Amino acid sequence: MSPNSKLTSTIAIVGAGDVGATIAYSLIMNPVAGEILLVDPKEEVRDAQVQDLSDATFHGNTSTRVRAGTHKEAGQCDIIVMTAGAKQKKGESRTDLVGRNKAILSSAIDDMKPFASDTILLLVANPVDVLTYFAQQFSDLPKNQVIGSGTFLDSARLRGILAAKAEVAASSIEAFVCGEHGESQFVAWSKASIGGVPLELALPSNIKLDKNAVAEETKNKANNIIENKGVTNYGIGGVAASICKSIMFDEKNILPVSHWQEDLGVCLSIPAVVGRKGVVRTVEMGFSGEEKEALQKSAKTLKEVLEA
Numbered sequence: 001m002s003p004n005s006k007l008t009s010t011i012a013i014v015g016a017g018d019v020g021a022t023i024a025y026s027l028i029m030n031p032v033a034g035e036i037l038l039v040d041p042k043e044e045v046r047d048a049q050v051q052d053l054s055d056a057t058f059h060g061n062t063s064t065r066v067r068a069g070t071h072k073e074a075g076q077c078d079i080i081v082m083t084a085g086a087k088q089k090k091g092e093s094r095t096d097l098v099g100r101n102k103a104i105l106s107s108a109i110d111d112m113k114p115f116a117s118d119t120i121l122l123l124v125a126n127p128v129d130v131l132t133y134f135a136q137q138f139s140d141l142p143k144n145q146v147i148g149s150g151t152f153l154d155s156a157r158l159r160g161i162l163a164a165k166a167e168v169a170a171s172s173i174e175a176f177v178c179g180e181h182g183e184s185q186f187v188a189w190s191k192a193s194i195g196g197v198p199l200e201l202a203l204p205s206n207i208k209l210d211k212n213a214v215a216e217e218t219k220n221k222a223n224n225i226i227e228n229k230g231v232t233n234y235g236i237g238g239v240a241a242s243i244c245k246s247i248m249f250d251e252k253n254i255l256p257v258s259h260w261q262e263d264l265g266v267c268l269s270i271p272a273v274v275g276r277k278g279v280v281r282t283v284e285m286g287f288s289g290e291e292k293e294a295l296q297k298s299a300k301t302l303k304e305v306l307e308a
């Protein structure tokens, strides 16, 4: 898509803080929507973000207009990206945010109703898998239309780490983190490949891969960033914009997003086909026995948070 082609779609970003604004910026740099609405009860911050982001549209993207919007208007957009909520302070886990962010989600959804029938609600606020589940309950939208960014960000981090070790482009690596966007996540090592060749075979012979260390480094990356700058915003900015693009242009990319798992009774990430209808289908991964166990464990952890 040329940056100046006519774009007619609308994306609302509910929560115009660090993450919301960075997602908007990514959507300006990689044009997806004709209009981006920022929604936030902190009006001064929201309006300042609108002005700053509007300045960014002068450089190449004249198709996207950024403006302040209401929750009601957000409910009518093609995609609603939900970033409203508290973020972790140093030492806090994502699940520590559940009480505060469930209340914010519930009131924001009430304010947005009634939703356009084909809107896609994309959850980003944490704990993202738990909030995706609650958003499905509160919104009454079809479950395939309510998805979370899930382990897409963790998978991007994993690919970056593997790419540096293997000395190849991250785009040539196929590797997924699955399960919870949190402590119980796991790497689907049995499906990892480089250039279509199984990881073990494709790695240079002088590289000894410590899988546990790589999985831990991947999992801990958010905490390490938050420890030093207080927020993670650029990674999720790119990831959320990619999901929006796959939805808006009906690209049907396979993305590890959080979505409803009928057999597990929770929302968590398994790679899925993502298009204009949201999750089109979950990919049958053929997990190894160990990975199946890790998936069950992740679902159990999430159920405990849902039922607490």
Ligand SMILES: NC(=O)C1=CN([C@@H]2O[C@H](COP(=O)(O)OP(=O)(O)OC[C@H]3O[C@@H](n4cnc5c(N)ncnc54)[C@H](O)[C@@H]3O)[C@@H](O)[C@H]2O)C=CC1
Residues within 6 Å of the ligand: 014, 015, 016, 017, 018, 019, 020, 039, 040, 041, 042, 045, 083, 084, 085, 086, 087, 088, 097, 101, 104, 107, 108, 123, 124, 125, 126, 127, 128, 149, 150, 153, 181, 231, 232, 233, 236
């Ligand atoms: N899923 C992921 O991979 C990632 C998730 N996050 C999560 O994103 C969330 C947002 O993080 P930041 O932007 O850094 O926080 P922030 O504090 O900078 O911004 C949050 C914004 O939400 C707004 N807000 C509160 N209630 C609202 C409502 N009812 N309607 C609209 N806006 C409302 C606040 O006024 C604030 O401006 C956090 O929960 C954080 O943990 C952050 C990075 C990655």
Ligand SMILES: CC(=O)C(=O)O
Residues within 6 Å of the ligand: 094, 126, 153, 222, 232
């Ligand atoms: C904050 C968060 O969830 C992340 O950066 O992974």
